[in-house]
Amino acid sequence: MTKFTVAICGGGVGGLACAVALSQYPDIRIDVYEAASKFLKSVVQALGWTGSSQRLPSSPLIIIQVGKANCFISTRGTTAPTYVIELSFNFRKGDQSEGYTFHQLYTPAILLRHLSASSRTYTSKRSSHSPIALRFKDGSTATCDVLIGADGVKSATRRRSSTSLRTPRSLRRAAQPRWSGIYAYRTTIPAEALRSRIPNHTVLREPMAYLGKDTQVTAYPLLHGKIINVAAFRTRYDSEGAPMKEPWVVDTTKDELAADFAGWEPEVQAMFQCTSKLSRWAIHTTERLPTFVSGRVALVGDSAHAAVPFQGAGAGQAIEDAYLLATLLGHPKTTLSTLTRALRIYDAVRRPYAQDVAKTSRECGMLFTLNYPGLSSQDIANGQAADKLRVIAETIRKKWSWAWDTTLDGDIQRAVRELEAS
Structure with missing residues (x-):
């Protein structure tokens, strides 16, 4: 009944x-x-x-x-899920001519x-x-x-x-x-195309989070490493909540992406050069x-x-x-x-x-x-990057900790x- x-x-x-x-x-x-x-x-x-x-x-x-x-x-x-400890992301400062990895974040993960x-x-x-x-x-x-x-x-x-x-x-x-003030460029690229440019690129094996002022790139392998998922974010927090008159999702070009990420390190630029189809998303929230x-x-x-x-x-x-x-x-x-x-x-x-x-x-x-x-991004520019980036990494870890420290x-x-x- x-x-x-x-x-x-x-x-x-x-x-x-x-x-x-x-x-x-x-x-x-x-x-x-x-x-x-x-x-x-x-x-x-x-x-x-x-x-x-x-x-x-x-x-x-x-x-x-x-x-x-x-x-x-x-x-x-x-059956119940299996839990493992695994690498969530390599954190890397990427908005400069020569980037560097400053932290590896390991967290509990679930195999569903x-x-x-x-x-x-x-x-x-x-x-x-x-x-x-x-x-x-x-x-x-x-x-x-x-x-x-x-x-x-x-x-x-x-x-x-x-x-x-x-x-x-x-x-x-x-x-x-409500528009968040954030655009996301989204694409997937063939792993072989990236490998031909940089044979030992880290993202071919491990997930990467590249940090930059007003910009950020997340990339990780999918389908047993056959493709790389790429999301590149451009933030305009002064426009957060502004009316969005244009379509939320539009096809765009490498040139627009390159303009927003000018000066970024070669391994990020190599991923961008491998893109064939690229879209830009206006990220909205409630x-x-x-x-x-x-x-x-x-x-x-x-x-x-x-x-x-x-x-x-x-x-x-x-x-x-x-x-x-x-x-x-x-x-x-x-x-x-x-x-x-x-x-x-x-x-x-x-x-x-x-x-x-x-x-x-x-x-x-x-x-x-x-x-x-x-x-202060000025602190990072003045040579205090290591200390500041460690603070960023630890703060991110603490803000993510609810996921493994609490249950439903x-x-x-x-x-x-x-x-x-x-």
């Missing part, structure tokens, strides 16, 4: 993680609606630079797998299992109307008892929830995405929302707390949202008549932590680009206790 229906808008990591977690409860019907014509193409194998997803308790919920023909997700036949599937999924479904009674742009309709907005930083669920109710103008403004819940509507992942990517925590945080929310919805005390109580508990327990992670992600971005308050178990236990006491 079905006690209620949950509709999930968004088929990314957060939405599929919600479906995975809820599929443990046979009395909940799950419908997943995705705006794109198909779900994620590749299996997510590892989430985050810092292993943030290791905060998940040992349970059947580990990670999602997307099948060849559609989204297939389930919780059966899985694959899952396969079981809930109803729909593609090409972009919501165009109010929550609960859903109407999609293709003209179809649906209804649900609970709506989970997992539709990203541009979330229509967040926007409609704020405009359809009698909410203050400040809340409606907060529902709009305001610090006063709530993740409105009636029977709940937000998860980037819909609720999109952050800049300098902790690599986005996917892990979305999965944590999903796991806690599913635990409350699946609890025997949660029925059709007590749904709003369960959602309020989710908001009270989860929101402060997720928003703190978003805050420290911004702070890490300022550290990576030598903009952190109290840090305590939050789940607190939420369940509050639910059972109601």
Whole structure:
């Protein structure tokens, strides 16, 4: 017997993680609606630079797998994850003619299992109307008892929830995405192309984080070292929050990239020269929302707390949202008549932590680009680089430490206790 229906808008990591977690409860019907014509193409194998997803308790919920023909997700036949200590990044000062590595960051990491599937999924479904009674742009309709907005930083669920109710103008403004003041150039390059230029380039074997004033480059090998993923960031913090009139994502050229990274060391320039297709992304975040819940509507992942990517925590945080929310919805005390109580508990327990992670992600971005308050780039220019860079590395490590020093178990236990006491 079905006690209620949950509709999930968004088929990314957060939405599929919600479906995975809820599929443990046979009395909940799950419908997943995705705006794109198909779900994620590749299996997510590892989430985050810092292993943030290791905060998940040992349970059947580990990670999602997307099948060849559609989204297939389930919780059966899985085992607990394996933990290892591994190199997260080599930190290197790169915005000069001759760069140098000044720190190696080792952190606990998680090796995630694959899952396969079981809930109803729909593609090409972009919501165009109010929550609960859903109407999609293709003209179809649906209804649900609970709506989970997992539709990203541009979330229509967040926007409609704020405009359809009698909410203050400040809340409606907060529902709009906000430019972080950061552009990210993103590309992948063939490892062989880079090897032909610099045969012993470190990034062919290990992940690299290059630091520079107002600029930063992250690069690491993928697919068993066959390709190198490159993200080059240009910050303009004086424009943070400014209206973004141009498209968020545009194709661009090596010349634009070279202009923003003029004077950087040869091994970074060699990566740039290997690019064939390059895009520039205007990184947007969400305001610090006063709530993740409105009636029977709940937000998860980037819909609720999109952050800049300098902790690599986005996917892990979305999965944590999903796991806690599913635990409350699946609890025997949660029925059709007590749904709003369960959602309020989710908001009270989860929101402060997720928003703190978003805050420290911004702070890490300022550290990576030598903009952190109290840090003088003039000191580095005057020959005090070693001491200052050690301070930066240690501060980054401390700001990442929440990922391996805390767990989600305590939050789940607190939420369940509050639910059972109601």
